[in-house]
Amino acid sequence: MTENELWFYGLPFGPAHSGSGNFRVQLWVDGEKIVKARSDPGYLHRGFEKLMEYRMVWQDAVLADRICVLEPLNWNLAFAEAVDELMGWEIPERAKYIRVILSEFTRIQSHLIWFAGASIATGFQTGFMLSIGYRDYILENIFEPVTGARVYPTGYIRPGGVRWDVPKDFREKCEFTLKKVEEGVNDLERLLFSNSVFKRRTQGVGVLSKEDAVRLGATGPIIRASGLETDVRRDDPYEIYDELEFEIPVRDEGDAYSRFWIGKEEIYQSIKIIRQALDRMPEGPHTLRPVAFIKLKKGEAYSRVEAARGEAGIYIVSTGDYKPYRVKIRGPSLLHLIPVLEHLLIGSEVADVPVIYWSLNTCPADMDR
Amino acid sequence: MSWEEIISEYKPVKQRPRRIWVNVPKEEVYDVIRKLREAGFEHLSAISVTDWLNEGVFEVTYHLWSYSIKTLLTVKTKIPRDDPVIKSVVPIYGMSAWIHERELHEMFGVVFEGNPDLSPLFLEDWDGPPPFRKDFNWRDYVREKFYSKERERDKAYWEVWLK
Amino acid sequence: MVETEKKVMARKLGRLVRAVWIFNWFNSCGCTELLPVVSSRYDMERFGLIIVDNPKHADCLIITGYQTIKSIKRVVRIYNQMPDPKVVMALGSCPITGGMYWDSYNTIKRLSDYIPVHMYVPGCPPRPEAVFQAVGLLVEHVRKLKEEVSRK
């Protein structure tokens, strides 16, 4: 704080603000220009890493979906991966395919929420209504029949496989949903991504250069929009991603529009992945037995998963007990919301704050943990 | 210097493809990480601290990823628990390291020398010790703070935990 | 005197339930299930419920999910900013007992210790239908209140 800043007045953005999630950025503005921004997280801090130390591993698997409500299955997957790696388990093929399909559906629905956020940020009600409406197809046709709940799968993807096999009409349901989702994304492409006002609002806003993206620790769609072709699914493959064919969309501009665009292209890629996985899915057991009471081996493991908003990592340390000794959760939003957001906000205008905030595809819950 | 040469003297352990773990003494960890950054490990995935209460040490782990080599290299080091001071990696990794270190300072009380800002991040009006330390009995704290002995509904929490 | 006060209250509530403006205190859990309620799938606007951007325009505060020590202070402040008559609805199991975070050092365990809560909707997170049922119960309650007043 220098003396000069007394002349600018403070404008809080959030937490009780429909443009933000449960998160606050204190802005210091000069007219409409932002001269300083400071993130203030912690509204959702629950101490997950400590909670997990106090619970058994199979309880932690249930807890893991709550890390980020917008994509619970990806976090579930990350935790299951970490335990699998620690135990040295090779899980059944069918379980791998189910995991991949569900993870991709989670990515699609998370991206649809992202576009709803983009629409809210620019005051575009129609886009919001459509994206959330189409997201409901996934919740109702995939998540509810498969995992038993619309949002939280309560540990469906668990260490050693998945909790139970998919229902018999899974394939038909997936195909129906994919058709609907494709329809929805095509709609959004016409309504949102070709909309001249939306382009005007997002193009050239919040430009993040490649060097800055690497330096500030951006991952996932954010860094791909800045021109670095990287994806955990390809670089550090888990499950069956090394057998599947898919492209990694990359753009060089690094502005808000290209970030949204990457999200849209990723939905198409996810649809492609799901179709491939459905074709190749083998019959067989869905889980290793017995997996109910897991006594962890002594050791440590670090699992990385490409979540919808970036790299999700779980570092697990065990001393050979039923409970993990230490769990570290690496959420992508922590870096996106604090260093990247503060960097992008300086010099931009108040009107652009929601656009920049939503273009980072963040989830305050996985930042605070 | 290639990255294999840098870590070869510290006996790296290869867990599986793309996962390498290495133990480095406290004094050399900053230099090793700086060299690794120059050798291509440009992404700091996470920093973590493990509290080994019985040995009286904090184990600080740096998970480094390289976009070109495509390997996750975990650098581990141990610092004494009663004097938890370590040199910050902010000069190497910039603001992404800053935020991890700020969080660990709050949760474990580890002091990172050279970090520009270690102010509290998540907790507000916190009156206990750093909460992720193993010697902080979390459940006792919660019971004292949130559950009252007098209230009928809360009695179960007291009775079960006291056993 | 008390009777007239009751009558006034019943009239006010009767008008309130026909056009409930909701301020949603975003806490991620319930928020994801509140989005379908707003959007084209369940469309709560057909019952006159809309989301407003500002607590001062709101009649109903929906608190979705756990509250941490940091956020409960803001909730109390938002509650005080809302004009009377106001209703508080808590979504999810966490505001009732602490839910999954019953032993977390940073979440509060019972919302009604901090602000008056008129309705709890259990679930983790509650389904969209549950939100509608809650609103239906609210309307029913007001109708009974009105009948009671008019009978005397």
Add this chain to the structure above:
Amino acid sequence: MMYVLLALYIIAAPFIVGALGILYGMVLKGIDRKLTARMQGRVGPPLRQPFYDVLKLLEKECIIPENAVKWLFNAAPLIALAASITTLLYLPIGPFPPLFSGNGDLIVILYLLEVPCLAILAGGFAAGSPYSTVGSQREMVLMISCEFPLAAAIIALAWKYSSIYPGLKAFSLTTFVNNPIWNNVGVLGFIGVGILLIVMLALSTSGLGRLPFDIAEAGTEISGGMLVEYTGRNLGILYINDAVRVVVFATLINAMFFPYKLSPLIANYVALPLAASLTIDFLFYLFKVFLIAFVTVTLMRVAFPRYRVDDVVKFYWGIAGLATLAALILIVMDTFFGW
């Protein structure tokens, strides 16, 4: 006797017009919400939902912020509503001539349109909240940038009238209504007036503070802007004012560009009594107002996100300003060359 009736008319008519403006504005609001919902694939609220909203708002507690300028804060909504209804008195309601008219009533209307904005703006500054201050600043920018195209459009049309009918009052809406502009121009002028119509439609969207120009309220940016501190009765009055202004703008555009009546067309075939023709024209007027409101409010809201404040300025000073100038030149050429 004559004078008593006249006095009664003068006293009663403003109330009737005001009531009509409020009622029809609310109905339009209901239709707008319903149609928006249908276009977004929803069911939408019942048509009478705006009435429920207002009744509820009038019942609610009215909070006045501690550091607000109380009298200004409370007076602003009333001034806004009064000014909006006064504007309506200067406008012809369908077949009925305006209550007040004179030599330059268009200029009065031009300024009366700004008064509600000014009042809310003053109320926003008086509220003493950073959000409402930012909102008021934005509203000021919006008003200033709208001014030029609006004035230029009216001057272009008035100049045309003064050149065709030197004897008539050019700046009077009565002239506009009696001589529809489209009948008096050639091809070039037709294009020019078309441009002016589009500019006026865009101007009325921004004058109403609706998407894509609702930068002063901007829910997700500054959470309600100028209205952020208003509650209860005050908010209810502002809500009504918002509804009335839709009618005001639609009526103005109707009078300037579409002052046609349906009754002469029907009278060709069937002889109509006076009351019947007045009713038909009045209903036709309501229909035209609905159409204009549908274009300026509902369609825009469904199809566009919000502009940024500097884009709005660029739009009005740049595109809209140039377009009105081009229209002016076209109309001038039309007059001189008579194409």
